[in-house]
Amino acid sequence: MTLAVLSGSANALDPTDANRLEDELVTALHAAGAADVERLGDDPGRLRELSRRAHDAGERLLICAGDLVAHAGLLRILATEPGGRSTALVVADPAGDLRDDRGKLLPAAPGAGTVRYLGAVCLAPADLPTLDKVADRPDLFAALLEAGLVPVATPVRLLKAERVRTTAELTRARAELAAVDEDRALLRLAVKEKDDFFTTYAVSSWSPIVTRAAARLGLSPSAVTWLSVLLAVVSALAFWQASRPAMIAGGILLYLGFVLDCVDGQLARYTRTFGAFGGWLDTMADRAKEYAVYAGLAAGAERVGLPYAWPLAVTAILLQTVRHMTDTWYGALHDEAAARPRPQAAGGVGARLSAASNRVQGETGSAAYWLKRIVVFPIGERWALIAVLAMIFNGRVALAAVVAWGLLAFAYTGALRSLRSLSMRVGVLNTVDTARHRDDGPLVRYLLGRAGLPAPLAFAVLGAAAALALVVSLLTGWLDAPAKPALAIAALLVLAAGLPARARHDGPLDWLVPAALRAGEYLLVVAAGLSGSVPPPVVYLLLFTLALRHYDLTARMEKGAPAGRAVGAPIGWDGRVVLLTAFALAGAATAGEAFLAVVTGGSFLYNAIADWRAGGRTT
Structure with missing residues (x-):
């Protein structure tokens, strides 16, 4: 449960109004999920003690200014950020001193901002050591930003929140809160603020009715x-x-x-x-x-x-999967650039x-x-x-x-x-377990990667280009199936992408490496299918199971899910390429692709079910 802290008080208010506002905030913070609400009072040094207490318990720490008037629903949104990241309450303000960059809050020059801080921030456990360093600063939020905190923005939008200094401001703020149907506003806030055209007009215009019914x-x-x-x-x-x-x-x-x-x-x-x-x-x-x-x-x-319907389906799944890999890593790159701009x-x-x-x-x-x-x-x-x-x-x-x-x-x-x-001049793939997200197996980890060659993207693109050239040659009749020598050469070029596996993947375009590796492997699956006259549904099934495996890797990263078990993972893309090529050269491409589909799909299902039973929730 979240630990909440009331920082400061509305000293400019009448003592009766100030005490009443403080009681209202305590009630709202409890409603937001805070099991314990501490009043900081005039002892800012106690904030460091509370920060360490929350850190040791692995809890979030919600810090709220004592002069804030806000809907309890806003504080609950602040305290329950789904990614477990630090987040701050802001309101749109063209003259603000903060800039909202893809949902991340960054300092801005005076008059160049887009939002204004409203005095409430919820810190994730991982960011509490940063708070520990600046807990004594009176300008706490600015100090946190200076120390490197990049919180997520929680905008006010349809609800109301404002800091007050006088009784008149307090009265007006309470009237504005009372004029809003909070539940109805929360239902509309559940709809993404910026969604796609079809979703916005053909779905979200009426889906809240279904959402309320489901609730x-x-x-x-x-x-x-x-x-x-x-x-x-x-x-x-x-x-x-x-x-x-x-x-x-x-x-x-x-x-x-x-x-x-x-x-x-x-x-x-x-x-x-x-x-x-x-x-x-x-x-x-x-x-x-x-x-x-x-x-x-x-x-x-x-x-x-x-x-030609199955070839189109094969092309569609290959294309969409590679596209989604670029989407994932470009998003991660953009977030890295926002957090550590150059x-x-x-x-x-x-x-x-x-x-x-x-x-x-x-x-x-x-x-x-x-x-x-x-x-x-x-x-x-x-x-x-x-x-x-x-x-x-x-x-x-x-x-x-x-x-x-x-x-x-x-x-x-x-x-x-x-x-x-x-x-942007930043890298992102080097900030995670690179080998895991490359999906490297033992052949690359312990043998090919020892070459330590540079330019990982160039090698990955070379392998994908070789596999694509083979597919085009087989489709156009320039090469006649089974074209085993050409398949072996293409497989070797795809495997060459393992030679720079241990090099730093910090180039500005190295976020494309996972997509290029997926393209090389998937195109080789298609080439082996064409070479060995594999039924298109079998080729599609293997691509389907491979896609699930690779989406699993990126989805766990994006959603903050546990890394999961490694059953079936040690084979890696390199092992699958070797096995697939061996089956195809032996004249058993159909059996090889079916076998790999069963192994890949089976290991994915086993891991997913095991993780569900171990730590999954019905939420």
Whole structure:
């Protein structure tokens, strides 16, 4: 439970009003989840003692100014940040001394800020040593920022909060609080403030009704997630049937499944029932549902005699997985740049793109803003496109549209993000367990990596390019299957990506290494399938299980979930490449891909179930 501290008091108020306000804050802090509320009074040195107490207990410490008038719901939001990060209460203010950068609070020059601090900050256990260093400073929050704290912003938005100095201000602030329907506001706040176009207008406009109903029924966010999975699976089965009524039903079910996919997050935010495992489950379910739908569309198109549907599904899953890897690591890179900024390249293209992007992001609701949100092809737009085209045309058309738009989005985001990352001049992959997120196995960890070569991205891209060239050669007939020598050479070039595994991955573009490694491995799976005439559904199944494994790695990082067990992990991408190539060269590519699918999928399921039983929650 969170430990709360009332810092200072409203000394300018009448003593009766000041005491009443303090009592109201204590009540609100208890309602926010604080098991214990300490009054700091005139002894700021006691804050260090309380900080150490919270740190030793592994608890958050919520520090609240004694002159704050705020809805209890805001303090609860502050105290229950889902990522377990430090967060501060702020209000929009063009003349503020803070800047909100992608949800992170950074100091700003006077008059150049976008938000203003409102006197309440909740510190995560990991940041309490920073508080210990500056606990005696009267300008506590500014001191924390100077010491390196980068808190998450908790904006006031639809609720009310203000610091008061006079009885008149106190009366006005209380009247403003009373004029707001707090529960209704909290329900609207559960909807993401900036979401995608389709989600904003076709889902979030009415999904809060479903969210409130789910809360009244006592459903957990994870229960809603499972209902969403069920609808997506039934939708995929309907697409497999491929009749016009079935395709229409599949499109409707897919849309309803996406509504529930939004509701589970809204329900978690509305009820403040978060869990690292629940966040992990939501991410994994999203990807599994989407890729199951791809399979249903392909199987349905094949069922009615439409060729090339499975190759399109294979391309779609490969493309989306590689894209998502770049999304994950670019987001991590951007957060690293915000937390530890370096001087950007003056006048460079990347710096100008960053400025333009930030300007467009600030123009919420404008045509440019929505175009920027749509062109990257987020999940809402993908599911809407699939549903509409499947209902009107067929599964092959829907898959072809997903591939075409996905390629456009990949080219757009890849080019712009690469230019922006060059201007940021920071690395991110070196800040985590690099070998784990590369998915290196023993061959790379203990043998190939000993070469210690530099340029990890160049080697990873070389392997992916070699595998892609082989796939194109087999598809165009330039090489005739089985083309075993070419497959062996491509596999060796893919494995060469292990030679710089021990080099520092701190280059401005090294955040692309995981995506390039995934591309190399997945393209080799496709090449081996073409070389050995493997049935496309088997190729797709292996790619599906590999995608789950790699999403598992990134989702655990993003959601703060435990690292999990290592059963099945030691084989690594390098071991899978060796086994796959050996099976293909032996003329048993189908058996090899099926075997790897069973091993990869089985180890993923075993680890997930074991972790669920050991530490999962139904939230």
